[in-house]
Amino acid sequence: MNAGAAPLKRDDSEPGSSMRRRLAGFVATLRGAGFAIGHAETADAARVIASPAADRPHGLCIALRALFCSRQTELARFDELFAAFWRGRGVRQAMRIAVDGGRTKAPRRFEAGPGAANSPAGLPERSLAEGPEDGASDGRGRRGGASAHDALSAKDLRRLDGAQEMAAAIALAERLARRMRARLTRRERVRARGRRIDLRATIRRNIGHGGEPFDLAFRRRKSKPLRLVVLLDASGSMELYTGFFVRFMHAVALSFKQSEAFLFHTRLAHVSSALRERDPTRALDRLALMAQGIGGGTKIGESLATFDRWHARRAIHSRTCVIILSDGYDTGEPALLDSSMRALRKRCRRIVWLNPLIGWEGYAPSARGMQAALPHVDLFAAAHNIDSLAALEPYLARI
């Protein structure tokens, strides 16, 4: 870096050591709450604290917010965390206090808010989430070999016995999601050559031949990677399946860089950020917090309308497949479901509706909600076992 011409000089004044420790405590709290903060940011925060911006608490809050936040949803949470950490005992006093006090704040409490203790209906219970943590059961599942897997992958998810089988099924689903990723992207490499000649690149390439165009460069359309947007119905009627589908969604979110995940019931919750968490237990914890306030009933139409209005523009591009995982039991107006499905249809390449009930004997999509949605759906398929999820892959590969 050319220091001479740099517009500013480095600030030499440094905050005191107790202040630095206090700042470290604050950064640790923020990180616990899901903020991505590196060392460079912490060092810059120390410079901000030493600057005139820190003369007044509110000024410091604004300044640190610009530094530490990196998306809109973090802004409001930052204010809360800042107030709790620094203002709990007044900033001036806090500057004198050592770091010990700061650590007592458990970061999760801020996210949770009141009433976080009870897990919302339809979301997986803790015990389920802990299944794969149990290394032994996971290992045994693998030793079972292919035949055991085959039997398992055809078994209805409702009938899985105990944590062990569940864990094995989840492992299968995760592997499926990874394999899907590998296959769906490999297609791009074996593209034919382009149709149009890129003149500029051709001249560039042939400078070595004195400008005679021997070696032609082509321009070809770069194909976008397939993006999956998963909308999962987390209502009471889906309860038996949600736990499994959440894990499937988690695996999809981890293996597809471009994917978005939403949960809905009476309202819609954007849960992609929770699912980016690698550790499944923590991911599910965060998910449960984000999806709080689940009431009775399912308002599919309203949730889809919310999605269309607030998220679709960002979440959907031209090569996007929207996957709706729901049994279609809608307590809202079928007309609204019809119109929001119609709007969604205009936006995305394909709509896949996966309904776990299709696997049941004698099921017919007669629910009013399902009737309203069906005309807009490209693929209406079963999702009651792992085989049915795997059948989705060849379909997605053609999109």
Added chain:
Amino acid sequence: MIPRSAIASQLAEAGYVADRDLSTALWMMDHLSRPLLIEGEAGVGKTEVAKALAKVHDCELIRMQCYEGLDANSALYEWNYQRQLLAIKAREGSGASVSEVEAQIFSEDYLLERPLLAAIRREKSPVLLVDEVDRADEEFEAFLLELLSDFQVTIPEFGTIAARSIPRVVLTSNGTRELSDALRRRCLYHYLDFPDVDREAAIILMRLPAIDASLALQVARVVGLLRKEDLRKIPGIAETLDWAATLAGLGVEDLRAAPELVFETLIALLKTREDRARVTIEVAERILGKVA
């Protein structure tokens, strides 16, 4: 460096009405030499921030509009191939050696500056506006990140070009794609919201000095209420200014006195057929009723 307290007033002189959060963020850009990432709905004046910043520092504004498929050639530098070829042809008979010709054609004369290279080669720090960075591909984002941390460019045939000055970098995003965490972490962040009524009225008065102050306030109130309606395309500040100018041009002094004129000129604010149908004359009158 401009003191923190002076930034807001200098921005105002440059024609931009900033709130406290934004002026703090702009001050921190200088204090910490970090880029500023501004997000917000279309039409809240993200690009204007960079323009105003360039005016405040009295420096050049270099704008790079991002689009899908933007690559290093159109963002950073490119050789002027046509000129190079001409030079080679012209020297064919002169008996110049290969290395001489090479040194000639890979010199600065034949280098085409693109925005990113231009931004680090100015004597005086310019403001570099990377507009709508979410439209560019992810690969480009990584490339940009590298440049923003090193401020130097390596050109294989030519060598490394170090920055003469560090540009002030403003990135804007409309949120059509999720930006990478690395880029977000590198930048300061500001979310630009639609202005509140007072600020919007101040903006109208600043941009249209001839307008009556009470009309400006009424216009700001109507637009503020209209944004709360369930519209497909929420009117931005540019639309507000268009509308205010229209009303002033028609000689309207009090919106409540001319509800029909207000309704007819709403096309300056409502840009889709659905929105136009949604805001009926009754809705317009209801909104006007609230503007006391």
